[in-house]
Amino acid sequence: MNVQMMEGLLGTSSNITLAGTPMSVYRQASAEGDTEKMKRALGYTGECTEKAAKYQEKLDEGMEAEAKEEREKAKLEQEAALEKRREEQKRTEENAERDRPQETDLVQISQAAKAALKNSEPPEAVEPVASEPVIYTPAGEVSSALVEAEANLSFTA
Incomplete structure (x- = not known):
């Protein structure tokens, strides 16, 4: 609450209260039939209400x-909070970049290994071993029963 508001509230309240006195004089003069007294009382009442209206304007x-x-204070607070969030996000991103594991591994081959690789002969191709299929027993030994090379299937309808 600022000074203008306090002045407006107090001025309006006191002038409305003060307007009550001439109004009671007006009622009394009305009962007596004294028109001059009624006019003066209404004049004082009008002055009080005009002053109250001026104080109301000050209040507004x-x-x-x-x-x-x-509004300005809220705007400044909002801007400060936004700046704080930006700084925090920036710090978080910087920490994430430092803490991020390397995605690639580096391999270094020595000069001796490179020379040995150039001087070596390519390995010989190994030919597949041709062997007959075998059947194993539950004990893990090779069974002497012959294995059919092709399976015979018959379907009847």
């Missing part, structure tokens, strides 16, 4: 000023 200006200050 104070409320607008405070709302503007609050």
Whole structure:
């Protein structure tokens, strides 16, 4: 609450309260039938209500000023929070880059190994061993029973 708001609230309240006195004089003069007294009482009441309206304007200006200050304060806080988040994200990315494991392995071949590779002969191709299929017993020994090379299948309908 700023000074303008306090002044507006107090001024409005006191002037409305003060307007009550001339209004009671107006009612009394109305009962007596004194029109001059009634006019003076209404004049004082009008002055009090005009002053109350001016204080109400001050109150409105104070409320607008405070709302503007609050908006500016909120905007600054939001910008500070955004900047803080950006800094935190930047630090997190930097830490992630440092902590990230290398995705490739490096292999170094010595000069001696390169020379040996150039001087070596290519390995000989090994020919496949031709062997007959065998059957093993549950004990793990080779069975002497002959194995058929082709399976005979017959289907009947």
